[in-house]
Amino acid sequence: MVHNDNRxxxxxxxxxxxxxxxxxLDGSLVLVRKTVERPLAILFRGIVRLxxxxxxxxxxxxxxxxxxxxxxxxxxxxxxxxxxxxxxxTTRSVVSRHIVPxxxxxxxxxxxxxxxxxxxxxxxxxxxxxxxxxxxxxxxYVLAGDWxxxxxxxxxxxxxxxxxxERKRERFLTDAEFTRLGQVLDEVSxxxxxxxxxxxxxxxxxxxTGCRKSExxxxxxENVDLGKAEMRIVDGKTGSRTVHLSPSAVxxxxxxxxxxxxRWVVPGAKPGTHMTDIDTAWQTIRAKAGLRDVRIxxxxxxxxSRALALGEGLPIIGRLLGHRQAETTARYAxxxxxxxxxxxxxxxxxxAGYNL
Numbered sequence: 001m002v003h004n005d006n007r008x009x010x011x012x013x014x015x016x017x018x019x020x021x022x023x024x025l026d027g028s029l030v031l032v033r034k035t036v037e038r039p040l041a042i043l044f045r046g047i048v049r050l051x052x053x054x055x056x057x058x059x060x061x062x063x064x065x066x067x068x069x070x071x072x073x074x075x076x077x078x079x080x081x082x083x084x085x086x087x088x089x090t091t092r093s094v095v096s097r098h099i100v101p102x103x104x105x106x107x108x109x110x111x112x113x114x115x116x117x118x119x120x121x122x123x124x125x126x127x128x129x130x131x132x133x134x135x136x137x138x139x140x141y142v143l144a145g146d147w148x149x150x151x152x153x154x155x156x157x158x159x160x161x162x163x164x165x166e167r168k169r170e171r172f173l174t175d176a177e178f179t180r181l182g183q184v185l186d187e188v189s190x191x192x193x194x195x196x197x198x199x200x201x202x203x204x205x206x207x208x209t210g211c212r213k214s215e216x217x218x219x220x221x222e223n224v225d226l227g228k229a230e231m232r233i234v235d236g237k238t239g240s241r242t243v244h245l246s247p248s249a250v251x252x253x254x255x256x257x258x259x260x261x262x263r264w265v266v267p268g269a270k271p272g273t274h275m276t277d278i279d280t281a282w283q284t285i286r287a288k289a290g291l292r293d294v295r296i297x298x299x300x301x302x303x304x305s306r307a308l309a310l311g312e313g314l315p316i317i318g319r320l321l322g323h324r325q326a327e328t329t330a331r332y333a334x335x336x337x338x339x340x341x342x343x344x345x346x347x348x349x350x351x352a353g354y355n356l
Contacts, residue, residue: 127164199281210303
């Protein structure tokens, strides 16, 4: 009897242990299943979402023109039609050297802001060029929207990209430097000089008018009226305007010979053409004058600074230089303040002389 009872007790114990082990194992399996299934479910949902995004992007890119397609249309239908020759050359260089190599094969909708920022940062050694590349690409995307080349819901990838700070270079000739430059022009204008008479004439007129070099080199005689002391800039950077000539400028123009069959004030090397290159001659002239750091465009800035020193205000300076926007002339505002301060000092010195 005792033996049977012992077997029953052992059987219950073994059964209890089995039940406890089974329950523990079942609980562990549930825990393991929950631990594994939850991340797997999240991963699966992420894969499904990513696949959907890829499909959406492929749908957006399917049939979407590439950046090369846009670049070709931009250069042909906008730049060639609306831009000046110099701007055309600059823009074509920006597009062919930077934009097309970076993004040419990509569909328009595939270019993202991070891509443009990477290109901008890669040009950090030339900050002005980096800014120009982004500005050009941004304008291309604006026109892509107008031309319906990009998806309707696509944002310009160039938006809100910070530009590099550009230091505005200022170099103004002093009275002594103007004198040296004039002396060198006299020296190289004689017979046997390697500097052409056209180059000397162009630089003299730049000094006396404040015009851009392209405005002088492309000036036809029919736009010059020596009787009224005027010349008309028809196709300037900022449009048409009249330049009033000083007696000295009139004398320079009046002394120029007229070349038969050539309508240009400054003839070029080939018959019937105008001068196209002044920079080579300027390198030699500025070296002789000891002005190696002076660009030819600095003559224009110096013209404005001389006018301010003589008491002319910024609105008049803007008209003299042919500025279309007041913001362009505002770069000379600090010079205007200097002129006002010096004038105030002169007045105060004079009044102080009355033994106040």
